[in-house]
Amino acid sequence: MRKVIYPKVGGPDSIEIIEVGDLVAGPGEVRVRVHRTGINFADLMMRQGLYGSAPDFPFTPGYEAAGEVMDVGSGVEGVSSGDRVIAMTGFGGYAEQVVVTADRIVKLPDSIDFDKGAAIPVSYGTAYHMLIHLGDLRSGDTVLVHHAAGGVGSAAAQICATYGASLVIGTASRPKREFVEAMGMRFVDREREDFVEVCKQMTGGEGVHQAIDPVGGKHLMRSYRALRNGGKLHVFGASSAVPGERRSWLAAMMMWRGTPSFDPLKMMNSNKAVFGVHMGRLKDDQVFRGHLESLSGMMLKGQIDPVIDSVWRFEQVADAQRHMHDRKNRGKILLDFS
Numbered sequence: 252m253r254k255v256i257y258p259k260v261g262g263p264d265s266i267e268i269i270e271v272g273d274l275v276a277g278p279g280e281v282r283v284r285v286h287r288t289g290i291n292f293a294d295l296m297m298r299q300g301l302y303g304s305a306p307d308f309p310f311t312p313g314y315e316a317a318g319e320v321m322d323v324g325s326g327v328e329g330v331s332s333g334d335r336v337i338a339m340t341g342f343g344g345y346a347e348q349v350v351v352t353a354d355r356i357v358k359l360p361d362s363i364d365f366d367k368g369a370a371i372p373v374s375y376g377t378a379y380h381m382l383i384h385l386g387d388l389r390s391g392d393t394v395l396v397h398h399a400a401g402g403v404g405s406a407a408a409q410i411c412a413t414y415g416a417s418l419v420i421g422t423a424s425r426p427k428r429e430f431v432e433a434m435g436m437r438f439v440d441r442e443r444e445d446f447v448e449v450c451k452q453m454t455g456g457e458g459v460h461q462a463i464d465p466v467g468g469k470h471l472m473r474s475y476r477a478l479r480n481g482g483k484l485h486v487f488g489a490s491s492a493v494p495g496e497r498r499s500w501l502a503a504m505m506m507w508r509g510t511p512s513f514d515p516l517k518m519m520n521s522n523k524a525v526f527g528v529h530m531g532r533l534k535d536d537q538v539f540r541g542h543l544e545s546l547s548g549m550m551l552k553g554q555i556d557p558v559i560d561s562v563w564r565f566e567q568v569a570d571a572q573r574h575m576h577d578r579k580n581r582g583k584i585l586l587d588f589s
């Protein structure tokens with residue numbers, strides 16, 4: 252079988268595809284023939300050596316995949332060869348086959364295709380974890396979403412709509428205006444408008460109930476300021492450390508140095524909360540499984556419907572990642588391993 256590897260720190264042109272032997276499902280494991288794998292921003296950071304929890308080089312990235320069960324190891328019950336599944340791969344999803352423990356797969360309903368299935372775990376799982384599980388989003392709430400046109404951003408917009416948010420303010424670059432508005436958000440041009448001002452103006456001076464910030468650095472304090480009394484900020488990324496295809500120590504250092512220290516006394520006085528969210532480091536798999544089951548139900552009811560930006564053959568993985576670096580995606584980018 253073939254798989255993608257990151258041999259060393261580098262740009263997209265450093266990525267290689269290699270042929271290895273077929274995998275074997277051990278006890279308690281399931282072998283999946285991958286049809287689709289999701290590309291996530293974290294994959295770009297790992298390639299640049301900027302992702303703390305990535306394995307040592309060389310390794311195969313890929314947090315999520317959708318495909319068919321090939322076979323199961325001893326002791327696995329309730330899963331059979333031919334079942335359509337979503338696999339939470341951790342790493343290794345950029346491959347024609349993956350092996351995962353049986354508790355890391357969720358069955359994919361027949362009416363949901365592999366594209367939509369692969370688009371769910373990371374983008375929707377993360378948005379759901381922040382806004383619903385931690386944030387307890389209520390009908391009428393107001394929310395600020397950055398990278399609003401991306402994988403997590405578009406998922407957040409749909410989840411907010413499902414739970415009755417009254418206003419979702421989405422920041423993105425100018426060419427994404429139409430898309431962000433079509434997703435039901437109030438578009439904010441992130442280069443030309445002050446999103447803190449817009450949040451205040453549109454909420455009668457109060458600020459929003461929740462903000463999700465994957466930009467990091469000094470941007471975090473601005474998102475914090477956009478909150479109302481009792482508001483919640485979710486810190487879940489550091490895209491400002493990744494300005495282009497190649498690693499920039501300067502950008503990484505600026506992100507790091509700009510990261511604020513939140514004062515607990517000030518937080519107490521304004522009843523604000525700051526959550527740090529890293530789904531890859533969530534210890535309790537059952538929490539994540541629960542999110543996936545809820546999301547699968549929402550998809551079956553038509554409440555959410557992943558927006559697929561593009562599907563690339565896995566041989567074009569470098570171009571697919573460049574597409575994200577170049578900020579061209581609207582929704583999820585997928586790799587086709589079928």
Ligand SMILES: NC(=O)c1ccc[n+]([C@@H]2O[C@H](COP(=O)([O-])OP(=O)(O)OC[C@H]3O[C@@H](n4cnc5c(N)ncnc54)[C@H](OP(=O)(O)O)[C@@H]3O)[C@@H](O)[C@H]2O)c1
Nearest residue numbers: 291292398401402403423424465487488493528529530578
């Ligand atoms: N902590 C977690 O568990 C977790 C899980 C999932 C995702 N995340 C984070 O959430 C963010 C979104 O992830 P995603 O996979 O859904 O990606 P995405 O939003 O689809 O990423 C691409 C978009 O990000 C925007 N962007 C902002 N700064 C960028 C930069 N320096 N380089 C390239 N694009 C940039 C661009 O949109 P504009 O044109 O609008 O700028 C681009 O189209 C990432 O920071 C990611 O690390 C964290």
